Amino acid sequence: MSRGYALLHQATTGLRDPAMMDTFTPTTVSCACCRRAWDEVEDPGLAMEYQYGAGYAFESVCTTCYTPRIPATAMLGVEKLARGGNPDGGKLGMLAGSGGVITPAGELDLALPQGWIDKFQDGELGRLGRLHRCGAMALLLKLHSAGALADSHKGFVFIENWGRKADTLMGQWRASFSLSEVWCLSDQGAEPLDLAAMIDVARLVHAQGLAKKAVTPAFWRPIVQAAQGRRHDASLQKWTEALDDPMTVLAALPVDPHSRMRLTPVMRELIPLIEEGAL
Amino acid sequence: MATAFQLRLRLHTPVILPVVTPRLDTLLAEAVRHQRLDWAAPVDDLPLTWDDQRGGYRGSQAVFGITAQHGLVGQVVKLPSSVTRLPAHAATRRNKPIKNIKIDGSGTAPKLTTHHGYLSPYLMFYGEGDPEQCLKLLSLIHHVGKEHARGQGHFTIEAVEPDTDEGWRMRPWRSAEDHASDRYSAVPDTLRMGLTGADEPVYRPPRVLKEVLA
Numbered sequence: 001m002s003r004g005y006a007l008l009h010q011a012t013t014g015l016r017d018p019a020m021m022d023t024f025t026p027t028t029v030s031c032a033c034c035r036r037a038w039d040e041v042e043d044p045g046l047a048m049e050y051q052y053g054a055g056y057a058f059e060s061v062c063t064t065c066y067t068p069r070i071p072a073t074a075m076l077g078v079e080k081l082a083r084g085g086n087p088d089g090g091k092l093g094m095l096a097g098s099g100g101v102i103t104p105a106g107e108l109d110l111a112l113p114q115g116w117i118d119k120f121q122d123g124e125l126g127r128l129g130r131l132h133r134c135g136a137m138a139l140l141l142k143l144h145s146a147g148a149l150a151d152s153h154k155g156f157v158f159i160e161n162w163g164r165k166a167d168t169l170m171g172q173w174r175a176s177f178s179l180s181e182v183w184c185l186s187d188q189g190a191e192p193l194d195l196a197a198m199i200d201v202a203r204l205v206h207a208q209g210l211a212k213k214a215v216t217p218a219f220w221r222p223i224v225q226a227a228q229g230r231r232h233d234a235s236l237q238k239w240t241e242a243l244d245d246p247m248t249v250l251a252a253l254p255v256d257p258h259s260r261m262r263l264t265p266v267m268r269e270l271i272p273l274i275e276e277g278a279l
Numbered sequence: 280m281a282t283a284f285q286l287r288l289r290l291h292t293p294v295i296l297p298v299v300t301p302r303l304d305t306l307l308a309e310a311v312r313h314q315r316l317d318w319a320a321p322v323d324d325l326p327l328t329w330d331d332q333r334g335g336y337r338g339s340q341a342v343f344g345i346t347a348q349h350g351l352v353g354q355v356v357k358l359p360s361s362v363t364r365l366p367a368h369a370a371t372r373r374n375k376p377i378k379n380i381k382i383d384g385s386g387t388a389p390k391l392t393t394h395h396g397y398l399s400p401y402l403m404f405y406g407e408g409d410p411e412q413c414l415k416l417l418s419l420i421h422h423v424g425k426e427h428a429r430g431q432g433h434f435t436i437e438a439v440e441p442d443t444d445e446g447w448r449m450r451p452w453r454s455a456e457d458h459a460s461d462r463y464s465a466v467p468d469t470l471r472m473g474l475t476g477a478d479e480p481v482y483r484p485p486r487v488l489k490e491v492l493a
């Protein structure tokens with residue numbers, strides 16, 4: 001369970017400058033965010049102070065859970081100039097709408113829009129070429145194709161969206177160990193996705209000449225509705241008639257109905273990669 | 280004399296899967312604790328065969344049983360999360376203590392936590408051991424999975440039948456070869472094998488398994 005936190009801690013060691021960290025010895029039982037006991041966290045017995053908002057009590061969180069809140073001036077770069085001209089470092093927890101991957105080797109790659117890449121290109125990650133202009137899932141598959149996830153039994157972390165609520169994100173932070181069960185982390189929590197099955201499905205519909213249709217919600221509607229408990233036999237029948245070999249596609253679909261409900265958005269990520277020959 | 284069996288439960292409300300899918304041994308251990316009214320003492324006498332070589336009870340994880348008419352359905356279950364914590368929540372708000380609680384929330388509305396629920400006609404467990412004892416124990420509990428105290432994962436016992444396919448193998452094992460099934464590929468994970476003990480590297484089935492019943 002702790003592997004995901006350990007990977008984040010390893011990937012962001014440079015970010016936690018001991019001189020800048022106001023750590024103290026906690027008096028609570030466990031971290032208020034990940035609920036791990038203080039002797040189980042990566043920096044045992046060290047806590048940071050966190051306040052949800054004005055008027056709320058102060059809580060003690062572990063240094064790993066606090067990490068998305070630290071200005072990462074050296075690692076990322078300057079987000080904006082604050083009043084008075086002081087530079088404000090970019091924070092991992094403020095990259096709403098962007099994703100990232102931590103490889104089994106403990107290296108962080110970020111999937112960002114162009115604007116942020118321009119801003120952060122001189123930071124440590126930018127110089128190492130670890131800022132990527134693509135979606136989070138495309139980044140994960142890019143790293144997979146490059147062999148960076150070969151040691152997946154050691155775990156990797158897939159951040160689908162850093163979001164705005166770092167406490168929810170860090171509270172359910174976890175590592176994945178296989179493409180057939182990728183935990184998609186966001187500020188909404190953690191949900192597993194059978195990405196291996198999704199890749200098989202994408203390859204099959206692409207091979208059957210349905211690449212254009214398979215990125216539309218209308219194409220997957222009969223399957224998605226059945227997964228939601230609104231099965232319509234006539235439209236399922238029509239769907240099977242539209243495919244050359246419907247049985248192989250049906251057999252390749254993820255078993256988990258919640259994965260099936262994500263068919264359209266995931267196909268929108270995967271099919272362009274197959275067309276580029278990147279998958 | 281231990282026999283291999285399939286335990287079929289009829290499912291009435293969606294199951295919210297914890298990170299680790301419930302298993303027959305963990306469910307029976309919960310029932311034993313109910314029987315003894317003791318939730319702290321270790322449980323080491325389940326009516327299941329202990330596999331000494333593989334280091335675990337011969338009891339499978341939950342398998343969703345579907346029929347030709349009714350498949351496995353994903354439901355979004357929203358349950359209030361912070362209402363039960365209101366006193367604690369109020370205590371954390373130092374400047375603006377909550378003065379009154381209205382039905383539609385108070386100063387702050389109750390937050391709803393979204394859970395992924397799974398509903399199918401049946402829920403199955405496979406095991407090897409004493410099926411009669413297992414039934415007796417399971418009659419003490421009526422829910423499985425997360426939020427069971429709020430009615431999720433409600434089941435009634437449907438039937439127990441002999442099993443010929445070593446269905447008990449559908450659970451974590453130390454070696455990938457112990458998953459003799461060609462129905463799924465095993466996922467590496469770090470879990471404890473028994474009811475107690477330390478986490479160790481294992482290979483387990485995917486969280487969601489389903490099986491078509493005639």
Ligand SMILES: [Zn+2]
Nearest residue numbers: 031034062065
């Ligand atoms: Zn923590």
